[in-house]
Amino acid sequence: MSRGEHHRIHAQDRSQRSRLRIAQEAARLMSEHGIRDFHHAKLKAAERLGIIDDQALPRNNEIEEALREHQRIFKGDSQPQALRARREAAVEGMFFLRGFDPRLVGAVLEGTADEHSAVCLHVFSEDPEAVPLFLTEHGIPFGTQVRRLRMTRDDQAEFTALTFNADGIAFDLTVLPHDALRQAPLDRVDEKPMRRANRSAVQAMLTEEDIAQWDDGAQAGTASGR
Template sequence: MRSPRQSNRGNASDLRRRIAVEAARLIAEQGLRDYHAAKLKAAAHFGPPDSLPLPRNGEIEEALREHQRLFQADSQPRHLARLRAAAIDAMRFFSRFEPRLVGAVLEGTADAHSAVCLHVFTDNLVELTSFLAENGIPFEQQDRNLRLDSGRSADLPALRFLAGDTALDATVFPLDGLRQAPLDRISERPMRRATLDALLDLAKPPSTA
């Protein structure tokens, strides 16, 4: 027989799982990209969010992959392939700025709501913005706060623009930012980055041999 303490732990674990599943649904179906906002909105379905056991980002990521596998098995892979093709074009375009692919397009969870997210590197932001202007590409610029490690964060410029109907988001690092990636919001470990060659390998169709 389970003790009351074990029962409470089980109930909390079950509720946290249900919140993660609902947050994943909101991300997949409504395009919420902020995991914290998604979990708070999901928790509101079950009671006051500040009194509930909120799932970790990794739990939401796992639930998102499961949701895509169950409910978007046809559409999500097509969107992912399209976005990876757009990422290849974008990385070739930005080749002089040492581009690296990050985020959902790299991790395989990108969908119709996702942007292609890049890290680009230069010690001269004007060189990059002038490059976009010279190519007739209008963009929006904002600051983005990223955690560099457990004790440091930094505000970095981020440029957003469209390539056809695909949204691209390029966070601009100084050149020495190539040495260490910022912390991932999900794993809290250094963010996974991919070069163009790595992306080309990833985008190859699976062998039928």
Template sequence: MRSNCREDAAQTRRRIAVEAARLIAEHGMRDFHAAKRKAAQRLGLAETAPLPRNAEIDEALREHQRLFQGHSQPAQLRLLREAAIEAMRFFARFEPRLVGAVLEGTADAVSAVCLHLFHDNFGEVIGFLDEHGIPFEQQDREFRFSAELREAFPVLLFSAAGTRVDVSVFPLDGLRRAPLDRNNERPMRRATLEVLLTLVD
């Protein structure tokens, strides 16, 4: 009986993960938690239904892209990685690191190039954008570093040649401690320009 319950729960999580992956890939949803909640609702499941882990959604997303976006997604990913190269060269003085879907390989036409910058004077980053005449929107974003520790850092959003760029700014000591990845609860993977150039090549 317990085995059947576990199998039913696993099948339910799988159904939700597949539908959430479709919502992410086809409708541009980027919040995994919101996507799995909406997926469960669309499947007519109760609010108490077992939800998949973010890693399960990430796996389902990669599978969806292989099956339904096999030609378009790799081409779009390459364009975004090339845009990321230009952005990282532009921000070279701020120790840029690439993070997120463009690095992990799941980016698509609605994805942004996400960078982490590092400088102890946030005003210099603002001044740098102003100096180059780049209009931007400023927000704050909360990052998790452990189960108990959350910290908010400024985020700058702008577009360059039709590509959305999402820049989080950390102090210099942030180079030594990465926030937790939402998919696996491990320190977020961050890539230097040299690593990105290797991926593109």
């Protein structure tokens, strides 16, 4: 091996270790401090670690993988409970908003939600004022912001986002036109169309969890009775 090849391999190894360290620190910041923006989390992690090499910045999917591992190790009990509570809240919220064809997206659907996470829903209406009016008519105070989403790799668009709390759980609604039911915005993690689920699919997920827990309990009881 030439000296140049040795230096190149050494540099790649160092960069890979830095990527892992940044991903792990970004996951910790997201889990413990409620940071939900992947880009912000990795920049803050790199700053805290004193790593200034842009080549060492991990991809969003690497951070998501590190986040799942962090939750498994450090929040093995509390995170599944927080996730369950938010999925149950999502089912109720989607029934409430059923007139707007709601779809669950984000961490609650993907399984990485914790006590800091909002229930993120896409709702659909050709009239951007219809959803705010609906919330107002039901006495629900909400905040409003503008959200920029990538519809394709080359095109972005701005949409109204509404935030409110229900029974101690945050909700985040993005109001989209009906044609966005056919073409989901791109996910910030893998740049593929966002995975979305309707109310029936989320309820099925909860039912599957119940069955799995029942099976685990029955197996544990059988084992203890031997």
